[in-house]
Amino acid sequence: MENPSKLLLKLSRRLFEDSTVQEKFIEALVHPQPFAPCIVWCREKPDTIPFAVETPTSWQPKFVDRLLLGSKPGQHPLHEQGYYYCLDFSSVFAASSLFAISSPVHLLFDICASPGGKTIFSWKALSPKLIIANEVIGKRLGMLISNLKRCRVSPLNVLNKDSSILAQQLPRTSNLVIVDAPCTGQSLLAKGDKAPGCFHEAAINKSANRQKRIIANSAQIVAPQGYLAYMTCTYSPEENERVCEWFMKKFPQFQPVQIPHLAALQSHLTNMPCYRIWPQERLGAGAFTMLFQNTEEGEADRLKEDALENMSILCTPGDNLV
Numbered sequence: 123m124e125n126p127s128k129l130l131l132k133l134s135r136r137l138f139e140d141s142t143v144q145e146k147f148i149e150a151l152v153h154p155q156p157f158a159p160c161i162v163w164c165r166e167k168p169d170t171i172p173f174a175v176e177t178p179t180s181w182q183p184k185f186v187d188r189l190l191l192g193s194k195p196g197q198h199p200l201h202e203q204g205y206y207y208c209l210d211f212s213s214v215f216a217a218s219s220l221f222a223i224s225s226p227v228h229l230l231f232d233i234c235a236s237p238g239g240k241t242i243f244s245w246k247a248l249s250p251k252l253i254i255a256n257e258v259i260g261k262r263l264g265m266l267i268s269n270l271k272r273c274r275v276s277p278l279n280v281l282n283k284d285s286s287i288l289a290q291q292l293p294r295t296s297n298l299v300i301v302d303a304p305c306t307g308q309s310l311l312a313k314g315d316k317a318p319g320c321f322h323e324a325a326i327n328k329s330a331n332r333q334k335r336i337i338a339n340s341a342q343i344v345a346p347q348g349y350l351a352y353m354t355c356t357y358s359p360e361e362n363e364r365v366c367e368w369f370m371k372k373f374p375q376f377q378p379v380q381i382p383h384l385a386a387l388q389s390h391l392t393n394m395p396c397y398r399i400w401p402q403e404r405l406g407a408g409a410f411t412m413l414f415q416n417t418e419e420g421e422a423d424r425l426k427e428d429a430l431e432n433m434s435i436l437c438t439p440g441d442n443l444v
């Protein structure tokens with residue numbers, strides 16, 4: 123993008139009061155600069171790492187390394203051998219909200235899973251007894267399965283279902299449901315990619331409505347006392363803070379969870395515990411994250427294993443959940 127569009131200028135004014143920050147935000151999108159690549163270690167780190175690493179942020183988990191600009195981890199043989207997964211640092215930020223979860227996660231459900239970054243991160247972070255990775259778009263399943271297999275994520279079921287079916291078939295079963303929602307993809311511009319129409323009001327509203335439908339269906343899969351993590355890689359408040367406000371009104375049993383290690387990254391667009399990073403801060407292209415807990419009392423419903431097996435496209439063996 124050469125010049126900022128009127129719609130980008132308008133969004134920058136809605137996001138930031140300070141004109142200097144508005145300019146830096148616009149600059150990050152109009153003249154994108156590369157971000158330091160990042161890897162999630164899936165296997166034991168070798169004694170010597172073949173990359174130079176950046177100083178870690180205070181909230182960066184030990185199994186993540188941010189590499190010096192210009193490193194090409196995807197081309198190293200260790201990548202093909204499944205030692206690590208290459209992930210945008212914004213995704214690491216968004217998924218690091220999961221470290222605020224205090225209880226064991228037996229069943230972890232990733233509703234919008236492809237290509238698999240959050241699934242792999244949460245598998246490393248929480249060691250669940252079972253992961254269900256779902257991707258509704260059929261043509262995105264291949265890369266999800268290939269990444270999860272390469273990184274040996276297990277025990278694992280992969281599904282290809284709409285969230286409404288999952289809500290019907292597997293209600294109140296999961297200790298953690300991750301909704302890394304499809305969005306307008308505004309942060310793609312900060313990576314030098316294209317996202318046609320991403321600032322148009324109609325596109326933003328359409329995306330927000332889809333996000334509300336997905337998060338509402340996903341809420342029904344969360345077990346009593348379980349968690350729901352909502353995240354996106356887009357900037358507009360309608361797809362982020364506003365979706366979360368709508369969700370809390372509609373599902374008052376879900377309460378926001380403070381994430382102390384991300385306190386410095388509190389979104390200035392709300393008083394709720396929502397967290398953001400911005401492209402002008404240079405850690406990554408930008409992301410939003412919020413964690414909810416279902417305050418309902420009671421036990422998780424037992425997972426109907428036959429229902430799961432009938433829906434599964436890939437299933438790797440593991441311990442029984444109960």
Ligand SMILES: C[S@@+](CC[C@H](N)C(=O)[O-])C[C@H]1O[C@@H](n2cnc3c(N)ncnc32)[C@H](O)[C@@H]1O
Nearest residue numbers: 234235236237238239240258259262302303304
């Ligand atoms: C932001 S991407 C997920 C990235 C992934 N979690 C990761 O970390 O690698 C959003 C995903 O939602 C999927 N998606 C699109 N429409 C959807 C819908 N109606 N319900 C659920 N997921 C949808 C997209 O195909 C895409 O794979």
